[in-house]
Amino acid sequence: DVQLVESGGGSALAGGSLRLSCVRSGAISDNYCVGWFRKRPGKAREGVASIDSDGTISYADSVKGRSTISHDGAKNLLFLQRNNLKPEDTAMYYCAGDVWGACSGQWFYRATTHGQGTQVTVS
Numbered sequence: 001d002v003q004l005v006e007s008g009g010g011s012a013l014a015g016g017s018l019r020l021s022c023v024r025s026g027a028i029s030d031n032y033c034v035g036w037f038r039k040r041p042g043k044a045r046e047g048v049a050s051i052d053s054d055g056t057i058s059y060a061d062s063v064k065g066r067s068t069i070s071h072d073g074a075k076n077l078l079f080l081q082r083n084n085l086k087p088e089d090t091a092m093y094y095c096a097g098d099v100w101g102a103c104s105g106q107w108f109y110r111a112t113t114h115g116q117g118t119q120v121t122v123s
Helices: none
Strands: 003-007 010-012 018-025 033-039 046-052 057-059 067-072 077-082 091-099 111-114 118-122
Touching: 003 091, 003 111, 018 091, 018 118, 033 067, 033 077, 033 111, 046 067, 046 077, 046 091, 057 067
Parallel strands: 010 118
Antiparallel strands: 003 018, 018 077, 033 046, 033 091, 046 057, 067 077, 091 111, 091 118
16 A cells, blocks of 8 residues: 655745655556645645656646655655745645546546645744
């Protein structure tokens, strides 16, 4: 079974930065799509960033220019660098693995597994 464990969340001041990490146990397919989504209070789940096995990267408009996703396949690690944080970035951030189907659209609803989440609070 695949397990994903996030870390790196915490409290930050507006304008600050955090680096989220996700370690994966279990095999990953040759053609994969993985990413980060978040759940803000009172809001629906939203995708933050995704990356696929071709190296194609996509960001939500709300975080574009302030985020960098990266994947270390050799170590089964997924990262999300968040810069210039805003209070509206406050959310539980989840690492998503093994997205079924295309790595586009509402991919975050098609993730077959995700971690327990790491809380990011910006004030």
